[in-house]
Amino acid sequence: MTFHITIDGRPVPVTPGQTIGAALHAAGVRSWRSTRFGGRPRGLFCGIGVCFDCLISVNGRAPERACLVEAAPGDEVTTS
Amino acid sequence: MTYDLVVIGGGPAGVAGALTAAQAGLRVALVDSAMRLGGQYFRHSADPRPAPGLDRFLRLARALDSRADLLLRHQVWSLTRGPDGDLTVHCTAPDRTALPVAARRVLIATGAHDRPLPFPGWDLPGVLTAGGAQALLKGNDVVAGRRIVVAGTGPFLLPVASGLAGAGARVLGVFEANGGLGLARHPLLALGKAGEAAGYAADLVRHRVPYRTRRAVVAAHGEREVEAVTVARLDKDWNVLATRVLECDTVAVGYGFVPQIDLGVQLGCATRHDVDGSPVLAVDAGQRTSVAGVWAAGEPTGVGGWRLSELEGRIAGQVIAADWRAHGGEAGAGAVAGVLLRRRERWRAFGEALQRAYPVQPGWQSWLRDDTLVCRCEEVPLARVREAQSLGATDARSIKLLARPGMGWCQGRICGYAVSCLAGEPPQPPRRPIAQPVTLGALADLTDDPTVQ
Numbered sequence A: 001m002t003f004h005i006t007i008d009g010r011p012v013p014v015t016p017g018q019t020i021g022a023a024l025h026a027a028g029v030r031s032w033r034s035t036r037f038g039g040r041p042r043g044l045f046c047g048i049g050v051c052f053d054c055l056i057s058v059n060g061r062a063p064e065r066a067c068l069v070e071a072a073p074g075d076e077v078t079t080s
Numbered sequence B: 001m002t003y004d005l006v007v008i009g010g011g012p013a014g015v016a017g018a019l020t021a022a023q024a025g026l027r028v029a030l031v032d033s034a035m036r037l038g039g040q041y042f043r044h045s046a047d048p049r050p051a052p053g054l055d056r057f058l059r060l061a062r063a064l065d066s067r068a069d070l071l072l073r074h075q076v077w078s079l080t081r082g083p084d085g086d087l088t089v090h091c092t093a094p095d096r097t098a099l100p101v102a103a104r105r106v107l108i109a110t111g112a113h114d115r116p117l118p119f120p121g122w123d124l125p126g127v128l129t130a131g132g133a134q135a136l137l138k139g140n141d142v143v144a145g146r147r148i149v150v151a152g153t154g155p156f157l158l159p160v161a162s163g164l165a166g167a168g169a170r171v172l173g174v175f176e177a178n179g180g181l182g183l184a185r186h187p188l189l190a191l192g193k194a195g196e197a198a199g200y201a202a203d204l205v206r207h208r209v210p211y212r213t214r215r216a217v218v219a220a221h222g223e224r225e226v227e228a229v230t231v232a233r234l235d236k237d238w239n240v241l242a243t244r245v246l247e248c249d250t251v252a253v254g255y256g257f258v259p260q261i262d263l264g265v266q267l268g269c270a271t272r273h274d275v276d277g278s279p280v281l282a283v284d285a286g287q288r289t290s291v292a293g294v295w296a297a298g299e300p301t302g303v304g305g306w307r308l309s310e311l312e313g314r315i316a317g318q319v320i321a322a323d324w325r326a327h328g329g330e331a332g333a334g335a336v337a338g339v340l341l342r343r344r345e346r347w348r349a350f351g352e353a354l355q356r357a358y359p360v361q362p363g364w365q366s367w368l369r370d371d372t373l374v375c376r377c378e379e380v381p382l383a384r385v386r387e388a389q390s391l392g393a394t395d396a397r398s399i400k401l402l403a404r405p406g407m408g409w410c411q412g413r414i415c416g417y418a419v420s421c422l423a424g425e426p427p428q429p430p431r432r433p434i435a436q437p438v439t440l441g442a443l444a445d446l447t448d449d450p451t452v453q
């Protein structure tokens, strides 16, 4: 039942109904963005759409909050 | 089409309010940014495992689905009133197009979010809010890490630790910064919640999870991710007495909750300070805000757990239905059942007791170093906040203008509480003209909208 999305071309498995952020975190990808000034790594923090740490680009659409967007088969996410 | 009622938020408060009103015959829409109804407590995955109360909630949600229009994955970013007195709930659809929804009445049931406190290394990946770890588990069946430390204050740490341990994580400890009460004298017991408290305590014992009071995570260490934390023993003001280092890959921290009240504040609803100092929407006995046609229920009126949220939602639904009947010329204002009001009083008292039992103490500020980021979005370290203060900024707002904490993406939702503490004042109601990010296209649509002055 699992399907895959890709992050910068690499496959990541998803159980249907998971958010992109949850799938990445579960796959051990815990940061996917760097901050503007310090270049600090960022991934999930609040998990509910409030902190904006988890911003990511989904199928060329940016920025999306990875913790809010349900993953769909074939989604291509890219980091910045 | 103008709805008789638009409910914002699909947690226990919003669903109870919407269903009560829909069953009374009102045309109701409910908007939530999530994929599924549930809110924070009843958050569930596509294939939910059994959880207390969840079956009942899902029955209510199904009943609502057949009686009201559900706009899931829609975010509300603004609430405005037109010249005719009707309200417009401005949403963005999943494809980001703007969708204004017209309403005679609105119920704000937007819940709360975790209140984190900054500490050195808190921005390392692997450090999550306690609610974030819970949301990963409940909504996605993802265990946040393998070796997890749970820390902060309040009884909410218990279900988080017990959930993580039950799902297979090694929980290295629950570190409660307050103390004295212990589990045996827990306020949960005072309200006949002994079973729930005992259940969590038994879970922790079974999974060999130590529960330690007067302890806190005061630093996280690691290069690209968290690899260890410093756990401190605290005095009663939360000053550090002694420390030790604990290796772990994940930290879940939470120091209470921040009620989400931006939409009410935008419309001019009066606020008050709750027991813990949080600004909340002021409501009367019928859950009415100070603005005509606008009700609020659940955590925006004060944090007190999901049962209180649901009760407030039901009461709001009954009062809204009575208001609708009165305006439709039907007889009888339909009083709210007394039993509901009495139960609300009990749960409110419980919520206030919890806030008193688990305050945030000022000593946490001594955990910060000059280079500790206070604001994660704009990367503002403590030193810049102090610099702004030395330049004469005496309140949170002028600190924000000079040093920019709270000016980034999250608009101060995450750092706002900490900045207020650093400024030495209670948090002020948010001044966010826009509650959610929105595209320029959607903004342009707004100015074309005839319902907006």
Ligand SMILES: Cc1cc2nc3c(=O)[nH]c(=O)nc-3n(C[C@H](O)[C@H](O)[C@H](O)COP(=O)(O)OP(=O)(O)OC[C@H]3O[C@@H](n4cnc5c(N)ncnc54)[C@H](O)[C@@H]3O)c2cc1C
Residues within 6 Å of the ligand: A048, B008, B009, B010, B011, B012, B013, B014, B031, B032, B033, B034, B038, B039, B040, B041, B042, B074, B075, B076, B077, B109, B110, B111, B112, B113, B114, B130, B131, B132, B134, B135, B156, B159, B257, B260, B297, B298, B299, B300, B304, B305, B306, B307, B309, B310, B435, B436
């Ligand atoms: C992350 C988190 C996890 C929690 N987990 C637990 C738990 O496991 N156990 C427990 O006892 N308590 C938990 N709590 C406490 C819990 O919030 C409450 O007890 C209960 O869920 C409150 O119900 P509510 O209806 O007031 O709000 P919520 O349940 O928070 O529901 C609010 C809803 O409003 C929606 N919303 C908010 N703003 C907007 C907007 N602008 N546009 C569209 N939709 C919006 C949200 O998506 C959410 O679904 C948690 C709190 C948080 C923040």
Ligand code: FES
Residues within 6 Å of the ligand: A021, A043, A044, A045, A046, A047, A048, A049, A050, A051, A052, A053, A054, A055, A065, A066, A067, A068
């Ligand atoms: S993790 Fe906070 S917005 Fe996504």
